[in-house]
Amino acid sequence: MSDHSKVHDLVARYPYMFEVEELAVYAGWIDPIQALCEEIHAQLEAGAWTFHFLQIKEKFGACRIYFSLGLRPTEPGTDVARQNLAHLKEHIGHRVEAAELECSSRCIVCGLGATPQRHGAEVAPPLCQQHEWSQGQPNPREIAPIPIPGPAGSLAGGSAAQHKQVPSSRNPGFTSDSEVELTRATMVREGLLIEPERLARSWGESVEALAQACKRKELFLLRVGGRDFYPAVFASLSKDEVHRINLELRGDDDAGKLIFWYRTHGGVRGQNLSQALRRGMVDRVLELALAWSEERGLVAIRSPKS
Incomplete structure (x- = not known):
């Protein structure tokens, strides 16, 4: 065949x-x-x-x-x-x-x-x-x-699926509000952002429960075209682990948090967070999340361990 x-x-x-x-x-x-x-x-x-x-x-x-x-x-x-x-x-x-x-x-x-x-x-x-x-x-x-x-759908050589990129601090990929909206719409189309109903079904939660978790900073969402979307990566992970990590990501920079979730990190052997969590590296991911907040001056920088 x-x-x-x-x-x-x-x-x-x-x-x-x-x-x-x-x-x-x-x-x-x-x-x-x-x-x-x-x-x-x-x-x-x-x-x-x-x-x-x-x-x-x-x-x-x-x-x-x-x-x-x-x-x-x-x-x-x-x-x-x-x-x-x-x-x-x-x-x-x-x-x-x-x-x-x-x-x-x-x-x-x-x-x-x-x-x-x-x-x-x-x-x-x-x-x-x-x-x-x-x-x-x-x-x-x-x-x-x-x-x-x-x-x-279908794939051709060099399709968008192969080359999807999440904007990063080094290469943000947009410079205006319209470009931000376009980038987020692309992420929805490519499955990187999902509707609240899909995340709710994945976790066995209600949409209202997700909204309450956002208020507690256990989750974050992004607005695209006047609608709410959550990072798709959340759906394949434990709710409790996602909540713990998001609580360490302080502040209101939800786009920055999205980048943090999707990019790879040298601190977990070049993996992204979902891969690291599947390998049981929860504590290390929590440390990375706290370090992300420290770099932005959102929490006091910890003293080096003796």
Whole structure:
């Protein structure tokens, strides 16, 4: 079966997993992603859960997978249901992490064993010896993605899904209010920001409970087109951990907090926060969040430990 046929078959078998447009699936990742989908489907079968991928992409030479898992709208949000949801989210998070690691050690073209390549400061995705890129040849990074059919949209070489960037303090990406609004609208379209209802379903909470958490600074949201949106990364993590970290992010710079959540951090081995949390690095992430506030003069700087 060809790579394209494998992807078509995968989406046909699990259409509910591929609701979001422009999921970047490299040819060399298909087998691990297929195995991941099979495992997740087995966990969800006959359950009261909703699931779909938010992003599947390459970043800094490695595979990154983000997902949304929640209770069905018709299911009561009981304490038992929320506890079961938390356990299931943790289990699926571990399986996603394993798939990320496997994809990140495979050539993106053929799936043979390979390691990410460094070109100066840039880290490129893994390529085996046969598919190493040389000047004058097509860039495998641009030709390896396989189009995803149906409601999930399609991919072409160099699609937006591969190159999504969250604005950073070094490269804010906008200089005016209209550009800020455009950037946030793009983040909504690309699945980096989600509606309150989706986060509420994921956590088994009400939208009103999320609003109250915002007042307590346990959450933050961004306004786009007159509507409220939350960072999509929250949906794949424990509510309690998200609350604890946001409480350490002081002040009202919600855009800065969003950048903090999505960018990678050297303090957690070059991972983003969701990856670090899946590896149990909660205390280290809390330290990074407090340091973020200290740098902005929002809390007193701690004395060095003796």
